[in-house]
Amino acid sequence: MALHRRIELLQRVLTDETVQLRTRVAACLVLLYAQPLNRIIRLTIDDVLHDGQHVALRLSDPPTPIPEPLASLLLDCLAALPDNTPAANRGSAWLFPGRRAGQPMASGSLRHPLKAIGIPSGHGRTAAIRQLVLQAPPPVVAQALGYPNKSATRVATGAGAPWKSYAPGNHAR
Structure with missing residues (x-):
């Protein structure tokens, strides 16, 4: 995938509010931080670090700084979790909670919405x-x-x- 295509896709997911918030966050993690879907779905709310000014994501040690506008999207995703978490998984620590209690979302459940908006997770x-x-x-x-x-x-x-x-x-x- 060419750099200009990645930039086009990033611009779209950062600004298109018709795309589901968690899909937008996952797309950015793929296109900016080269994260595979099986790692993205295993992120927890504790992996998002916010000290009031800066946002970081624990992809490794030390945590990776997250710049704007992705930082705001990530914090919005955290804030929306109670409303976007399946009933069986309420109180879950997963950033991408699944339908089964205590389980994260299946990677295929994230791959399909990414593909639907034109983001090839592997190539990206x-x-x-x-x-x-x-x-x-x-x-x-x-x-x-x-x-x-x-x-x-x-x-x-x-x-x-x-x-x-x-x-x-x-x-x-």
Whole structure:
């Protein structure tokens, strides 16, 4: 997926209020943070950190900062949870609660609405991580997104990243 297409899709999901809020948030996590659906559905409300000024999402350690306008969408999604949670799953800690008590939404239940608005979750995620490893060293991207270093390095090598010879680790002497 080309960068300009990702940007078009992001603009749409960030502004189109006819699209369900949780679908918009999931689309942004795929297109910006290269998150697979099976990780998105496992996010909990405790993974969203808000100190009054900044919003972060615990994709790994340390948590990843979330800029505006996605930060507002994420907080709106949290606020809407009581009304958008199936009755069997009230009080659930899942950010994307499922229909079964104590369970998150099934990834297919998220894949279908994304596909309906033109977001190919697999291609969108691949395009996002390829772009990210072209902009920063693979170990940095891997840590920020919760990916294994080897996976990010493999993507960087395939993308022809200028960071492919970056030596990870502590270089302090």
